[in-house]
Amino acid sequence: MIISDVMLLDLSDLIGKIDEFFNALEEIASKFFTRANLFILTIARISYITLATAGLLLYFSGIDRYRGKSLIIGGLILALVTEFMGAA
Structure with missing residues (x-):
């Protein structure tokens, strides 16, 4: 069976289109996971600032020194885990 040049050209175009599709999909997935990672880091930063602030207030106001120390x-x-994850 002889494959004509037209069929090879069509197959080459098809492979090129499939390659373009997967490259675009990879780019979209990469951007999505980058933004998701930044969102998670932002939430974690807000959380550790809130925890430490609440701990400082409880500790230095004398309301509950043990719980304040635990929150700090x-x-x-x-903060250490979040910033380590953010640096990686």
């Missing part, structure tokens, strides 16, 4: 430590741990 939790905020610091969350």
Whole structure:
């Protein structure tokens, strides 16, 4: 069976279109996961700032020193993990 040049050209065009499709899909997925990662980092940063601030208020106001200290430590741990994840 002899494959004509026209059929090879059509097959080449089809492969090119499929390649373009997957390149576009890869670019969209990359942008989506980059934005999702930035969103998660923003939420985590808001969380550790809130935890540490609430802990400082509880600790220095004398309302509940133990819980305040725990919140400060939790905020610091969350900050370290978040910033390590953001740097990677």
